[in-house]
Amino acid sequence: MTSRREFLARAAECGLSVATASLLYGCVTKRSPPPPGERAVSAAGPLEGELRIFNWSDYMGPETIARFERETGVRVSYDTYESNEEMVAKLVAGGGEYDIVCPTAYLVPVLAEGGLLAPIDHAVLTHWGNLLPYFIDGNSVRGGRYAMPYQWGTTGIAYRSDLVDAPPTSWGVFADTSLGGKMTMQDDGREVLGAMLMWRGRSLNSTDPAELTAARTDAIVVKPNLRAYLSAPVKAQLISGDVVLAQMWSMDTRQAQLEEPRVTYVIPEEGGELFFDCLAVPRSAPNRRAAHAFLNFVLRPDVAADIAESSGAGPTNGAAIRLMEHPVHPPDAALLARLEIQRDLGPATDLWDRLWTEVKAG
Amino acid sequence: MLPAALWLACFFAIPLAIMASYALRPRHILGGVYPGWTTASIARLFEPLYLEILQRTVILSLVATFLALTVSYPMALVIARAGRWRTVLLFLVVLPFWTSFLVRTYATIFLLRDTGLVNQFLLALGLVQEPVQLLYTPGAVLFGLVTGYVPFMVLPIYGSLEKLDPALLEAAEVLGARGWRRFWRVTWPLTLPGVLAGSLLVFIPSLGSFLTSDLLGGAKVMLIGNLIQNQFTSARNWPFGSALSFLLMGFVLIGMLLRALGARREESR
Amino acid sequence: MKRRLLPAIALLGYLALHLPLLMLVLWSFNVSRSGARWDGFSLIWYQRLLEREDLLLALRTSLVVGLTATMLATILGTLAALAIARGRLRRAALLESSLSLPIVTPEVVAGISLLVLFGAIGMPLGYLTLIIAHTAFCLPFTILVVLARLRGMDTSLEEAALMLGADEVTAFRRVTVPLLLPGILGAALLAFTLSFDDFVITFFTAGPGTSTLPLLVYGMVRRTVEPTVNALSTLLVVATTVLLLFAQRWIAPARNVG
Numbered sequence: 001m002t003s004r005r006e007f008l009a010r011a012a013e014c015g016l017s018v019a020t021a022s023l024l025y026g027c028v029t030k031r032s033p034p035p036p037g038e039r040a041v042s043a044a045g046p047l048e049g050e051l052r053i054f055n056w057s058d059y060m061g062p063e064t065i066a067r068f069e070r071e072t073g074v075r076v077s078y079d080t081y082e083s084n085e086e087m088v089a090k091l092v093a094g095g096g097e098y099d100i101v102c103p104t105a106y107l108v109p110v111l112a113e114g115g116l117l118a119p120i121d122h123a124v125l126t127h128w129g130n131l132l133p134y135f136i137d138g139n140s141v142r143g144g145r146y147a148m149p150y151q152w153g154t155t156g157i158a159y160r161s162d163l164v165d166a167p168p169t170s171w172g173v174f175a176d177t178s179l180g181g182k183m184t185m186q187d188d189g190r191e192v193l194g195a196m197l198m199w200r201g202r203s204l205n206s207t208d209p210a211e212l213t214a215a216r217t218d219a220i221v222v223k224p225n226l227r228a229y230l231s232a233p234v235k236a237q238l239i240s241g242d243v244v245l246a247q248m249w250s251m252d253t254r255q256a257q258l259e260e261p262r263v264t265y266v267i268p269e270e271g272g273e274l275f276f277d278c279l280a281v282p283r284s285a286p287n288r289r290a291a292h293a294f295l296n297f298v299l300r301p302d303v304a305a306d307i308a309e310s311s312g313a314g315p316t317n318g319a320a321i322r323l324m325e326h327p328v329h330p331p332d333a334a335l336l337a338r339l340e341i342q343r344d345l346g347p348a349t350d351l352w353d354r355l356w357t358e359v360k361a362g
Numbered sequence: 363m364l365p366a367a368l369w370l371a372c373f374f375a376i377p378l379a380i381m382a383s384y385a386l387r388p389r390h391i392l393g394g395v396y397p398g399w400t401t402a403s404i405a406r407l408f409e410p411l412y413l414e415i416l417q418r419t420v421i422l423s424l425v426a427t428f429l430a431l432t433v434s435y436p437m438a439l440v441i442a443r444a445g446r447w448r449t450v451l452l453f454l455v456v457l458p459f460w461t462s463f464l465v466r467t468y469a470t471i472f473l474l475r476d477t478g479l480v481n482q483f484l485l486a487l488g489l490v491q492e493p494v495q496l497l498y499t500p501g502a503v504l505f506g507l508v509t510g511y512v513p514f515m516v517l518p519i520y521g522s523l524e525k526l527d528p529a530l531l532e533a534a535e536v537l538g539a540r541g542w543r544r545f546w547r548v549t550w551p552l553t554l555p556g557v558l559a560g561s562l563l564v565f566i567p568s569l570g571s572f573l574t575s576d577l578l579g580g581a582k583v584m585l586i587g588n589l590i591q592n593q594f595t596s597a598r599n600w601p602f603g604s605a606l607s608f609l610l611m612g613f614v615l616i617g618m619l620l621r622a623l624g625a626r627r628e629e630s631r
Numbered sequence: 632m633k634r635r636l637l638p639a640i641a642l643l644g645y646l647a648l649h650l651p652l653l654m655l656v657l658w659s660f661n662v663s664r665s666g667a668r669w670d671g672f673s674l675i676w677y678q679r680l681l682e683r684e685d686l687l688l689a690l691r692t693s694l695v696v697g698l699t700a701t702m703l704a705t706i707l708g709t710l711a712a713l714a715i716a717r718g719r720l721r722r723a724a725l726l727e728s729s730l731s732l733p734i735v736t737p738e739v740v741a742g743i744s745l746l747v748l749f750g751a752i753g754m755p756l757g758y759l760t761l762i763i764a765h766t767a768f769c770l771p772f773t774i775l776v777v778l779a780r781l782r783g784m785d786t787s788l789e790e791a792a793l794m795l796g797a798d799e800v801t802a803f804r805r806v807t808v809p810l811l812l813p814g815i816l817g818a819a820l821l822a823f824t825l826s827f828d829d830f831v832i833t834f835f836t837a838g839p840g841t842s843t844l845p846l847l848v849y850g851m852v853r854r855t856v857e858p859t860v861n862a863l864s865t866l867l868v869v870a871t872t873v874l875l876l877f878a879q880r881w882i883a884p885a886r887n888v889g
Contacts, residue, residue: 050839050840052839052840054839057850057851058850058851077839077840078685079837079839079840079842079846080842080846080847080850081850082849082850083595083596085594085595085596085598086595086834088598089594089595089743089746089835090746090835097755097756097838097839098839181495184580187576187581188596189596190596223582226580226582227498227580228497228498228579228580228581228582229580229581229582230580230581233468233577237475240475240477241477242475242476242477259663349596349597349598349599350597350599353592353593353596353597353599354411356592357411357412357415357584357589357592358411360581360582360583360584360588361411361414361415361583361584376748377741377744377745377747377748380744380747380748380751432640433640433641433643433644433647434644436636436637436638436640436641436644437640437641437644437645439637439641440637440638440641453871454645454648454649455645455648456820456824457649457652457868457871457872458648458649458651458652459824459827459828463828463830463845464830464845464848464849465655465848465860465861465864466651466652466655467651469651469652469654469655469658470651472654472658473650473651473654479650479654505647508647509647509648509651512644512647512648513821513824514821517776517817517820517821518775518776518779518817520817521776521779521780521783521813521814521817522779522783524813525780525783525784525785527785552783555779555782555783556779556783559775559776559779562734563734563772563775566734567734570736570737570738573830587737590737590739590740591737591739594739594743600743603739603740604740607736607737607739607740610737611732611736615732
């Protein structure tokens with residue numbers, strides 16, 4: 001049995017070391033990223049090692065990974081996440097070592113500036129030309145220096161044509177009390193406030209406090225009409241008819257339509273949101289060669305078509321569209337005029353979050 | 363003793379200290395922090411918006427704990443008296459938890475939906491004419507919380523009951539106390555440690571819960587767990603998230619300190 | 632009246648616990664993908680399950696991490712509980728109250744702080760980090776459960792053993808441990824349950840290729856509600872029931888000794 005003095009001494013030691021460690025750590029800034037991947041990406045010779053992919057769930061073809069493994073002999077480990085922020089949190093904290101991640105386009109400039117992404121070596125991407133120019137020229141991706149466009153989608157309104165009297169034409173439908181208790185909006189501050197902003201004819205990327213406060217008030221007014229805030233899981237309820245009208249992503253709608261053809265999708269008159277996700281290589285990626293091989297693999301029309309068919313999203317790969325059973329064409333000019341691309345909010349993120357908290361608490 | 367203490371010190375205390383330091387730093391645009399110090403996050407804690415969320419969370423958790431106790435104690439009693447069937451019943455309590463909490467919650471959603479089993483049952487019996495909205499109500503959230511934490515209440519209470527000397531109960535009966543009185547004056551006080559341990563194990567995690575209110579409550583109410591989760595994800599405000607977490611922990615620690623004081627006073631009596 | 636009320640409430644409790652579970656099982660035999668309607672009986676999801684390598688890998692990861700962490704947490708926890716209740720530690724009360732700190736910490740904070748720690752010391756995320764993290768969050772629970780059992784335990788049996796001439800170690804082995812066994816088993820059960828089902832902390836401390844079941848299920852369940860997961864859950868339930876039947880043979884006789 002330890003004597004009192006011994007115990008105190010040991011406790012003091014423990015405490016001191018804890019304190020010092022935390023102080024020391026406190027002084028250290030964000031850990032600087034490790035030196036860039038070893039082997040040059042365009043080196044010759046067979047691929048080796050492991051490829052670690054971190055992607056959205058349900059965002060890959062059922063056979064894609066297996067095919068890649070067979071053709072290249074590289075072993076793939078595949079993990080998924082549900083939101084950009086979960087992925088960013090892991091990248092920022094410096095733990096996970098992934099070779100490929102899938103950020104939504106608006107995050108790419110922020111991540112690149114934060115030094116978290118490695119530049120993409122286009123010399124190895126022989127199929128790059130398959131990509132639709134629209135997605136490459138977009139500001140967010142800056143010519144594809146740090147990210148490769150992957151799939152796109154929109155946010156609009158999905159509804160049951162058999163259970164709703166008149167098809168909705170405006171984001172204001174959420175204020176319609178006759179549908180009270182049978183509507184949902186997404187559980188995402190940007191989507192909800194964004195929809196309210198668009199309803200009033202404003203930009204969904206607004207950082208103006210007055211506009212945002214008005215949007216918050218709208219959201220609070222609309223809230224009692226909502227059954228719940230649901231994102232992807234609302235699919236099942238739309239199919240069963242518990243919910244008749246929902247703010248939904250195009251890919252989820254498409255998947256719901258497979259089971260219930262009476263689900264209809266519409267982009268309101270005031271506009272909708274366009275977003276696209278990209279594949280990127282983190283700066284700390286251990287196997288950049290394999291990462292690039294995978295990027296090139298995904299650029300193949302047949303592979304891209306497979307992926308798009310199963311995810312329900314739109315392919316950014318022009319050559320793939322022809323190969324799809326149910327082709328998804330990029331938005332035409334008329335539709336594009338009504339769609340707005342989501343952008344990062346920068347310092348205004350804080351204000352948005354506070355307003356969203358107020359909506360939820362209200 | 364030491365290995366456990368070391369483990370916790372390394373893998374809990376130190377990371378926690380790091381997070382504490384985060385609470386005092388300016389936030390980085392991507393999440394994480396910049397070097398430097400600021401008390402902005404701490405100051406923000408005291409805004410009415412956030413205090414109200416805390417209050418709402420505490421009340422919900424208290425109700426959930428109470429309900430859990432009301433259900434768990436009888437279950438523990440039945441198990442303790444079950445003789446041969448004890449192990450079976452115990453395992454039945456724990457069995458649902460070998461499935462994923464998320465999958466069970468989704469199953470609960472299907473149960474409580476307008477077109478779900480419970481409503482179909484009620485309609486079939488003619489008890490209601492139209493489906494009752496069970497899902498996305500505070501009741502659904504409580505149901506989820508309670509069923510989620512019942513084993514944490516049952517096991518400690520059962521542990522206390524199990525080592526209860528039946529001779530004491532017999533003695534009480536011989537002395538004239540039966541049934542309810544015997545329970546209240548003998549069984550209950552002796553199982554109090556188990557009850558308190560169980561209550562703590564239910565109250566505290568439910569304070570920090572967010573999935574249940576999101577999934578079963580329709581994400582319409584923001585509890586402090588949701589708020590904290592938000593800070594580390596969409597809001598990218600880690601310092602505020604840390605500050606909130608410590609507020610939550612501090613609050614509970616005060617409550618527990620009071621309990622400890624109360625217990626000590628009772629002991630000296 | 633009390634006679635019938637208590638079992639009735641207990642029954643209600645069991646029902647509430649198991650009804651969602653039953654739905655899960657039923658749903659796993661439903662041909663419909665979204666489970667919104669009953670479309671017919673089918674074993675198709677069980678077939679799909681066998682094809683889903685990722686699910687099976689995740690199951691294996693969950694089991695490995697769970698069993699290891701449970702072992703560690705139970706052993707360390709029992710020792711710690713003994714030290715607190717029996718040892719001559721000053722400030723034992725303080726130590727005990729400080730145990731509640733890990734329990735109170737929101738999982739997000741615990742998870743992220745561990746992620747930051749591992750990043751800072753350059754430890755790659757994987758099995759090791761998972762086991763470390765799981766043991767860390769299970770420890771306070773195991774300690775508390777064993778403590779509760781220890782506290783209420785009747786020491787007279789141990790004193791009797793000592794008086795009858797047994798030395799401390801033997802008394803410990805043959806009297807204390809068997810008496811403590813329900814508490815230890817309860818703690819182990821709790822630890823495994825916590826570990827197997829954990830999501831938030833695991834999310835932040837799992838590395839590439841070491842996704843556990845909850846991680847995978849979370850993704851699946853939020854996007855496509857595919858009954859394959861239900862098939863897996865049903866199989867797990869069956870497996871644990873079988874285990875239980877065996878356990879009853881072992882545990883029951885041992886308990887009669889105590």
